[in-house]
Amino acid sequence: MKSISANLNIMIKAAEKASKILIRDFGEVENLQVSVKGPSDFVSNADIKAEKIIIEELSKSRKKFSIISEEAGVIENFDKKNIWIIDPIDGTNNFLHGVPHFAISIAHKFENEIISGLVFDPIKNEIFYAEKNSGAYFNNQRIRVSKKKNIEDCLFATGRNKKIYEDLKTRETGSAALDLAYVASGRFDGYFQNNLNLWDVAAGVVLVTEAGGKISKLDLSIIENIKITAASNSINEKMLKKLNKF
Numbered sequence: 001m002k003s004i005s006a007n008l009n010i011m012i013k014a015a016e017k018a019s020k021i022l023i024r025d026f027g028e029v030e031n032l033q034v035s036v037k038g039p040s041d042f043v044s045n046a047d048i049k050a051e052k053i054i055i056e057e058l059s060k061s062r063k064k065f066s067i068i069s070e071e072a073g074v075i076e077n078f079d080k081k082n083i084w085i086i087d088p089i090d091g092t093n094n095f096l097h098g099v100p101h102f103a104i105s106i107a108h109k110f111e112n113e114i115i116s117g118l119v120f121d122p123i124k125n126e127i128f129y130a131e132k133n134s135g136a137y138f139n140n141q142r143i144r145v146s147k148k149k150n151i152e153d154c155l156f157a158t159g160r161n162k163k164i165y166e167d168l169k170t171r172e173t174g175s176a177a178l179d180l181a182y183v184a185s186g187r188f189d190g191y192f193q194n195n196l197n198l199w200d201v202a203a204g205v206v207l208v209t210e211a212g213g214k215i216s217k218l219d220l221s222i223i224e225n226i227k228i229t230a231a232s233n234s235i236n237e238k239m240l241k242k243l244n245k246f
Contacts, residue, residue, distance in 0.1 A: 007062070007108050008116045008131055011084075014057035015104045018050040018088060019122035022095075022104070025049075026123065029098050046095065047071060050088035054106065058084050068109075068223065070199050083109040087199035090119075091175030100124070105177040107202035112220050117203030119181040128181040128203075130210035138185050145213035145232035146186040151242065154189035154235055157182065168242055180204025183230045184211035190231030190239045198223045204230070 004012075025046035051071045058065070064079040069086040084106065089095050091102030100123040107117035118129040128143070130136035136143050148154055151168070157179035158165075159172040171188070173179055176196055182188040184207040198220065208215050214236040216229040231239045 004129070004134075005116065005131055008118070008129060010058060010061050011106045011108065011116065011118050012120075012127070012129065014054045015106055015118060015120040015127070017057055018053040018104055019120060021049050021053060022046055022089065022102075022122050026095060026098075026100070029096065047089045047092060050104065051086060054086050054088060054104070055084075058086075058106075068198060070197070074223075081111050085109055085114075085199050085202040087177060087197075090177035090200060091173075094174045099174070101173055101178065102175055103177045103181070105199065105203045107199075107206065109202065109220060114202050114206045114220065117206040119177045119203050119207065121178060128184060128207055130184070130207045132206060132210070134210065136184050136207050136211035138181075143185040143211050145183060145208065145211045146189040146235065147232070148189055149234050151235060151238045154239075156239065157188045157191045158193055165242060168239075176200040177204055180230055181207055183213060183232075184208045186211075186232075189235050190229070192229045192239070192243055194225075194227040196226040196228060198226060201226060201228050 048071055051069055055067060064077050065082045065084055066077045066080050067075040067084045087105040089102050090105045095102045104120045107114050116131040118127060120127045126139060128138050156168050156170045157173055158170050176193060177200060179191045180201060181204060183191050205215050208230045213230055213232050
């Protein structure tokens with residue numbers, strides 16, 4: 001395995017431990033106790049259990065780090081410069097409907113920069129991770145964004161957009177974290193989405209940039225209503241022109 005920082009190692013171990021719960025509960029998805037969290041946003045026991053495990057594991061080694069998490073919200077600890085950003089299940093609706101496309105997302109923010117992140121798909125056993133100035137990796141293999149030059153050949157990911165961009169080939173997968181990981185690994189050529197939360201995109205930001213891609217400028221002090229675009233350098237400008245008023 002490539003040499004990684006102690007913090008990323010902690011993140012990977014936390015994700016792997018939580019994934020065991022998710023895999024088990026996904027197998028019994030019909031029996032899950034589901035409570036309403038919003039009109040189209042459900043949260044399961046699995047979400048809460050996975051988050052608890054991740055927070056416990058991260059806190060064992062880094063008790064002073066603060067936390068931003070989907071279920072627990074903002075937890076301010078002694079160290080406010082170092083923050084874990086956690087999404088225990090990115091793709092909750094997929095999970096609840098038995099669709100095997102969701103991921104655990106964990107990022108480490110220092111001051112106003114994401115310095116490491118991972119996106120772990122437990123069902124496919126695929127882990128994407130990156131650290132600032134150290135490159136991006138998929139299952140320990142170095143990854144790069146797509147090399148395509150013609151936008152007509154490209155496939156883009158998006159979701160929950162009222163406007164349909166008919167001249168772009170798009171997919172709506174239901175997981176922002178995996179969409180960004182797929183851009184980093186060249187599976188998707190670009191991604192655009194609005195109305196996201198910080199925990200949806202934090203890990204993906206460092207993945208795409210370390211894989212040689214471009215991410216729209218983000219204010220990482222904002223937690224909600226985030227708008228993001230991501231693509232390879234060769235496609236980014238062309239994609240933004242097509243999106244126009246996105």
